Amino acid sequence: MEIKKIIKSQGTRHAIMRLGRFLPDRIMLALQYRLLLHRWPRLKAPQRFNEWIQVYKMSYRNPDMLRCVDKYDVRQYVADKIGHKHLTALYQVVDNAHDIDFKSLPEKFVIKSTSGGNGDNVMIVRDRDALDIPAVTEKINGWLKKNYSDTSREWAYRSAARHPRIIVEEYIDHLPEKGLDDYKFFCFNGKCKFFKVDFNRYTNHQANYYTPDGQLLNVIEGNFTNDPAHSIAPSAEISEMVIIAEKLSADFPFVRVDLYNNDNRIIFGEMTFYPASGYTRFIPDDFDYEAGKYFPGLNDAIWTKYSDAGK
Numbered sequence: 001m002e003i004k005k006i007i008k009s010q011g012t013r014h015a016i017m018r019l020g021r022f023l024p025d026r027i028m029l030a031l032q033y034r035l036l037l038h039r040w041p042r043l044k045a046p047q048r049f050n051e052w053i054q055v056y057k058m059s060y061r062n063p064d065m066l067r068c069v070d071k072y073d074v075r076q077y078v079a080d081k082i083g084h085k086h087l088t089a090l091y092q093v094v095d096n097a098h099d100i101d102f103k104s105l106p107e108k109f110v111i112k113s114t115s116g117g118n119g120d121n122v123m124i125v126r127d128r129d130a131l132d133i134p135a136v137t138e139k140i141n142g143w144l145k146k147n148y149s150d151t152s153r154e155w156a157y158r159s160a161a162r163h164p165r166i167i168v169e170e171y172i173d174h175l176p177e178k179g180l181d182d183y184k185f186f187c188f189n190g191k192c193k194f195f196k197v198d199f200n201r202y203t204n205h206q207a208n209y210y211t212p213d214g215q216l217l218n219v220i221e222g223n224f225t226n227d228p229a230h231s232i233a234p235s236a237e238i239s240e241m242v243i244i245a246e247k248l249s250a251d252f253p254f255v256r257v258d259l260y261n262n263d264n265r266i267i268f269g270e271m272t273f274y275p276a277s278g279y280t281r282f283i284p285d286d287f288d289y290e291a292g293k294y295f296p297g298l299n300d301a302i303w304t305k306y307s308d309a310g311k
Contacts, residue, residue, distance in 0.1 A: 053278025
C-alpha cells in the first residue's frame with residue numbers, strides 16, 4: 001500500500017490509525033479506502049472486489065471465522081474438513097515466548113503469533129544454535145501487544161487479538177533461497193474462481209493470477225510484477241488444491257485459502273477473509289469489478305445467515 005512508502009514506520013502508521021479508533025466502522029473504512037485507493041467506496045451498493053471486502057468487514061459475523069483466523073484454532077477446523085495430513089507438524093504452543101523450549105526444537109522451525117499480523121509476526125529459523133534467544137524472546141513477546149483489528153476493522157481478528165499465543169511449527173521450505181511458491185485460492189460461496197501464486201519471495205517477489213485450470217490471467221497486483229514464463233501446467237496437484245480450497249471455503253461467502261506444494265505434499269497455509277484488507281490495486285482496474293461479480297449477493301442465504309447487510 002502506498003502509505004507504507006510515505007510513512008516508513010509500521011508503529012507510526014498504526015498510531016495514526018488508532019487516533020480514529022472511536023469512529024464508526026463505516027466512516028473509518030471509507031476514510032482509509034479514500035487514502036489508500038484515492039476514491040470513495042460504494043458501501044451501500046458494492047461493485048468492486050475491494051468494496052465488497054469493506055462491507056464484509058463491517059457486516060459479516062460468522063463465528064467460524066474466529067477459529068479460522070487463529071493460527072492454532074484453525075488447525076482443528078482444517079482437520080475436521082480435510083484431515084490432519086495437510087497440516088504442518090506442531091511443536092509447541094505457549095502464551096509467552098519465555099516458555100518456548102528451544103532446546104527441544106529441531107535445527108529449523110517457524111515461529112508465529114496466533115493472531116496473525118499481516119505477515120509481520122512470523123520468524124523463520126534455519127539455525128537454532130545461532131539464535132540470540134533473549135533478543136528473539138523479546139521480539140516475539142512484542143508481537144503479543146499488537147492489535148491490528150483496531151485499525152483495520154477486520155472483525156474476525158478481534159477475538160484472536162484478545163488472547164494471542166505463540167506457536168512453533170515445522171519448517172517446510174525446500175527452496176530457502178527463493179521461497180516456496182505460495183498458492184492463494186480465491187473462493188466465493190465455496191467455489192474457486194481464480195488463484196494467484198506468489199513466487200521468488202526472497203529475491204524478486206512476483207505474483208501471477210490464474211484461472212482455476214491454470215490459465216494465466218493478464219492481471220498485475222499492486223507493486224508486484226507478473227512473469228508469463230512462470231507458468232502453471234495443469235496437474236493433479238493443482239486440481240487437488242482447488243478441491244481442498246473449496247472444501248475449506250464452503251461455509252463462507254468469500255475466503256482466500258492459501259496452500260503450499262512442497263515436493264508434491266500439499267500443505268495448508270492459512271485462511272484469509274480480507275486480502276490486503278480490501279485495498280489491493282489491480283492492473284487493469286477492471287479486474288476489481290470482475291472479481292467483485294463473484295461475491296454472493298447481499299440477500300443470498302450464505303451471506304444473510306450471519307449478516308445484516310442485506311436488511
